[in-house]
Amino acid sequence: MALTAGPERQTGKLVIGNIGLLLSGALEAPILDADTIVVEDGRIAAVGKRADCDIGDARVTIDAHGCAVSPGLIDSHVHPVFGDWTPRQGQFGWIDSFLHGGVTTMVSAGEVHLPGRPRDIVGVKALAITAQRAYENFRPGGVKVLGGAPVIEKGMVESDFVELAQAGVRLLGEVGLGSVKAGYEAKEMVAWARKAGIQSTIHTGGPSVPGSGYIDADTVLEADADIIGHINGGHTALPLSQIRCLCEGCSRGIEIVHNGNELAGLMALRYARELGQMERVILGTDSPAGSGVQPLGILRMIALLSSVGDMPAETLFCCATGNTARMRSLDCGLIEPGRAADLVFLDRAQHSAGTDLLDSVRKGDLPGIGMVVIDGIVRCGRSRNTPPAERVPEVVGG
Numbered sequence: 261m262a263l264t265a266g267p268e269r270q271t272g273k274l275v276i277g278n279i280g281l282l283l284s285g286a287l288e289a290p291i292l293d294a295d296t297i298v299v300e301d302g303r304i305a306a307v308g309k310r311a312d313c314d315i316g317d318a319r320v321t322i323d324a325h326g327c328a329v330s331p332g333l334i335d336s337h338v339h340p341v342f343g344d345w346t347p348r349q350g351q352f353g354w355i356d357s358f359l360h361g362g363v364t365t366m367v368s369a370g371e372v373h374l375p376g377r378p379r380d381i382v383g384v385k386a387l388a389i390t391a392q393r394a395y396e397n398f399r400p401g402g403v404k405v406l407g408g409a410p411v412i413e414k415g416m417v418e419s420d421f422v423e424l425a426q427a428g429v430r431l432l433g434e435v436g437l438g439s440v441k442a443g444y445e446a447k448e449m450v451a452w453a454r455k456a457g458i459q460s461t462i463h464t465g466g467p468s469v470p471g472s473g474y475i476d477a478d479t480v481l482e483a484d485a486d487i488i489g490h491i492n493g494g495h496t497a498l499p500l501s502q503i504r505c506l507c508e509g510c511s512r513g514i515e516i517v518h519n520g521n522e523l524a525g526l527m528a529l530r531y532a533r534e535l536g537q538m539e540r541v542i543l544g545t546d547s548p549a550g551s552g553v554q555p556l557g558i559l560r561m562i563a564l565l566s567s568v569g570d571m572p573a574e575t576l577f578c579c580a581t582g583n584t585a586r587m588r589s590l591d592c593g594l595i596e597p598g599r600a601a602d603l604v605f606l607d608r609a610q611h612s613a614g615t616d617l618l619d620s621v622r623k624g625d626l627p628g629i630g631m632v633v634i635d636g637i638v639r640c641g642r643s644r645n646t647p648p649a650e651r652v653p654e655v656v657g658g
């Protein structure tokens with residue numbers, strides 16, 4: 261269990277060579293014709309064929325040994341509290357375990373599990389600002405946790421959102437988990453938040469746990485949050501006809517989560533594909549939750565949606581990386597110069613029936629992770645949580 265944050269960013273040059281398959285995170289071209297990544301001071305500086313890259317004077321060199329590299333996975337929906345502890349299932353080290361599942365960035369949908377969570381407006385704001393600061397200053401295992409997502413309560417006014425934004429808060433926790441549950445009330449506050457530069461997510465479907473609420477499609481559409489949070493319920497999903505209405509009736513993010521209704525998740529994916537709007541699909545775990553904490557949750561979603569949902573694995577990797585980064589204006593999630601060097605090295609798991617990484621995922625197997633890099637720093641080697649990867653990268657110099 262890593263309890264220290266470590267350095268924020270690697271100084272100097274990192275060269276990664278012998279990449280067998282480079283997943284870009286970008287739907288328009290999910291696979292890059294390249295085998296080398298050059299990183300400078302924690303950011304991607306160049307991507308291409310080895311002969312075309314300036315690989316001299318590297319401080320650290322990694323030989324991928326032919327395995328695949330993907331942008332670090334982004335979990336669009338988590339419920340952190342403080343540090344690497346969750347009271348939901350009484351666990352320590354859960355974020356570090358997600359690192360071993362390839363997750364390099366997590367987005368809070370509200371610090372709602374804090375015992376004694378304040379519901380008064382000054383308390384709501386104070387908690388959000390504190391959580392935002394705390395995770396800005398502390399990265400369990402190196403994972404970037406975008407925390408500080410207040411759950412809106414009745415009585416909040418526009419100046420509250422301006423104050424939160426000025427203090428560095430960039431997200432709203434799930435709309436509907438607080439006292440604001442009516443569409444017309446949520447709509448006004450979501451608009452104030454958006455105007456202030458704060459992105460919003462709404463709880464969709466039945467109550468997750470006692471005390472949570474029911475939000476139907478009409479309410480979701482009226483509130484008009486940026487992300488249709490867990491469109492497949494958490495766990496109780498809306499009727500499929502309402503999920504179709506949500507996909508067809510707006511252009512907001514379609515978030516499919518691990519701790520939701522799997523059939524509803526598969527159908528939401530199908531509706532997005534039929535609409536030709538796969539760029540709207542993003543993935544989360546919605547953990548910690550009553551279902552537990554899933555370090556491999558994003559990989560499991562990729563494998564489920566690719567295999568049962570009959571969609572190329574590389575497309576699902578985009579849903580777990582570049583789509584989320586673009587929708588949430590993050591500086592990671594894509595393999596392109598200027599982006600944070602958050603990278604996952606993976607390969608077909610040993611003894612998978614698939615012929616290669618992508619085929620194994622298409623057949624429903626989880627990939628094996630051999631290394632995770634965040635901001636150009638190696639954060640872990642062979643994952644302690646995935647099945648063992650066939651080929652693993654190696655630090656060969658530096």
Ligand SMILES: [Zn+2]
Pocket residue numbers: 434463464468489490494
């Ligand atoms: Zn929820």
